[in-house]
Amino acid sequence: MTSALKQNQKNKLTKSFTVFTPTSPVNLALGAILSLFLISSCSDPATVGIELAPGNNQIGVFFEDFELPAEVVLLDSFNTTNQAVLIVGEEEDDFFGKTSATGYARVAINPDASRPAENALLDSIFFQLNVVSVSGNDLDQPKYFSIHKLQEQILDTVYYNFDALAYEAEAFSSGEVVFGENTDSLVNMQLEEAFADEIFQKMQTGPEFNNLISFREYFPGIAIKAREGDNSTVGVGLGANTGITAYYHYEGDTVSTSYSIPTGIRLSGSTQTVATRSFSGVKSDRAGTPTQVVTEPQESYDVGAQVGMKSGVGIAIRLDTSPLDSFLDTLSGITFNQVSLEVGAIESYEEGDYPPSAFSVYFTDESNEFLENEDGAYLLVQGDGQPQVIMDEEGNMVPNVSSPVSVRIDPDTGIYGQLITSHINAIFRGDLVRKDWLLYGGYVYSKNSIGGDAFRRSLRQFVVDKNKIKVRAVYSKIR
Numbered sequence: 001m002t003s004a005l006k007q008n009q010k011n012k013l014t015k016s017f018t019v020f021t022p023t024s025p026v027n028l029a030l031g032a033i034l035s036l037f038l039i040s041s042c043s044d045p046a047t048v049g050i051e052l053a054p055g056n057n058q059i060g061v062f063f064e065d066f067e068l069p070a071e072v073v074l075l076d077s078f079n080t081t082n083q084a085v086l087i088v089g090e091e092e093d094d095f096f097g098k099t100s101a102t103g104y105a106r107v108a109i110n111p112d113a114s115r116p117a118e119n120a121l122l123d124s125i126f127f128q129l130n131v132v133s134v135s136g137n138d139l140d141q142p143k144y145f146s147i148h149k150l151q152e153q154i155l156d157t158v159y160y161n162f163d164a165l166a167y168e169a170e171a172f173s174s175g176e177v178v179f180g181e182n183t184d185s186l187v188n189m190q191l192e193e194a195f196a197d198e199i200f201q202k203m204q205t206g207p208e209f210n211n212l213i214s215f216r217e218y219f220p221g222i223a224i225k226a227r228e229g230d231n232s233t234v235g236v237g238l239g240a241n242t243g244i245t246a247y248y249h250y251e252g253d254t255v256s257t258s259y260s261i262p263t264g265i266r267l268s269g270s271t272q273t274v275a276t277r278s279f280s281g282v283k284s285d286r287a288g289t290p291t292q293v294v295t296e297p298q299e300s301y302d303v304g305a306q307v308g309m310k311s312g313v314g315i316a317i318r319l320d321t322s323p324l325d326s327f328l329d330t331l332s333g334i335t336f337n338q339v340s341l342e343v344g345a346i347e348s349y350e351e352g353d354y355p356p357s358a359f360s361v362y363f364t365d366e367s368n369e370f371l372e373n374e375d376g377a378y379l380l381v382q383g384d385g386q387p388q389v390i391m392d393e394e395g396n397m398v399p400n401v402s403s404p405v406s407v408r409i410d411p412d413t414g415i416y417g418q419l420i421t422s423h424i425n426a427i428f429r430g431d432l433v434r435k436d437w438l439l440y441g442g443y444v445y446s447k448n449s450i451g452g453d454a455f456r457r458s459l460r461q462f463v464v465d466k467n468k469i470k471v472r473a474v475y476s477k478i479r
Helices: 002-016 025-037 193-205 212-218 322-328 421-429
Strands: 059-067 070-074 085-093 097-105 121-136 143-149 173-177 185-190 222-226 232-237 243-249 257-262 264-266 273-275 278-285 306-310 315-319 334-343 358-364 389-391 397-399 407-410 415-419 436-440 461-465 469-478
Touching: 059 322, 070 306, 085 121, 085 222, 085 278, 121 143, 121 173, 121 193, 143 185, 143 232, 173 185, 193 243, 222 232, 322 421, 322 469, 334 421
Parallel strands: none
Antiparallel strands: 059 469, 070 315, 085 097, 085 232, 097 222, 097 278, 121 185, 121 232, 121 243, 143 173, 143 222, 243 257, 264 273, 306 315, 306 461, 315 436, 334 415, 334 469, 358 407, 358 436, 389 397, 407 415
């Protein structure tokens, strides 16, 4: 992987970003300029430039390549409630330290479902995990998971990644699984015999299964844990495929009947099942690492020659975009042909220990928070070719929020990259005010719409040298 990163780093832009077509001498010459752009840089726009077709003295094409100062920020109030996927893992590395994630969820019964009668005979009873994602080292080795009964209720409130609930020390179900190349799997684990007998008897005749309130007083929910040292993380999908299932029969039956206690509730009058209330609690011990200085939320920290992003923990990268002002102030009468944001190549990672597939670019300021518009929607860099500003109902030009850019990784090079030409043109024209950026490994529209956010559903991460975070620009000037 490391050799591939070094081999391919210089040609990343030509593979992913080149948008010119060689249909004229000017465009052929422009392609040659782009080749030089990948290996050269100059800081003075007045001296950067190779004239195209000098005989017609109409167009000059120039390029600029500069770094954006980077720090890390621990995001505050990192809400992990009701993501429908629980983070369960134990990881340790030299940059972020030791990270432990526990998934907490309610389980549910259907009071209208047929319960096993008193004379029912238990065949087997399992806890099933619906593993929807796997990341980590040595995935060809067994990874251990344990299921614990909560000792307190999950309340109808907001839970954050630093929250935790008390649970029984002894697991009522546990087991090992070898994932190999599988990134999703249904894992069945036997229940401990004493607990299996207890809960099946209550299914048959106990008042605990008469209604949901009685059931939750008996069984508040579950905590799902991984084993320390396994250095891996799974995403557990909640719903019909995660929970307890008992199989039983009656004398003379040849086929078993099942009764389920899932982490999902079927909507009334529908076949749709929605996940029960849940959250992921994450503990982060960064002692002895470059990120040990990161202690206070919403503060930006210089952690040395590298910066990093860590899902689940809520560590994002802050970019100071003031070099854009210094650059744009030197220009007049130009048009940007192509501008890209490039991060990487990132530090190499082992097969199976994947970084976030993409990140979003949020506006921020000295508060180190996502900036919002008047409607509470977060402000982000918008996709290239999309409107960067729109007209509101009162006729004012305001930042667009409907087409956010997604900066994706090229797995062959380990480089995150995306065009931001339209964004830079909007700043240069004065349509947008330049803001600093927070690079965030997921996407949320507003503080009230966090469901399904990839940054809250894993422990994926990456580390990158600061000098590999760049803006690259190609622009034309009419003489």
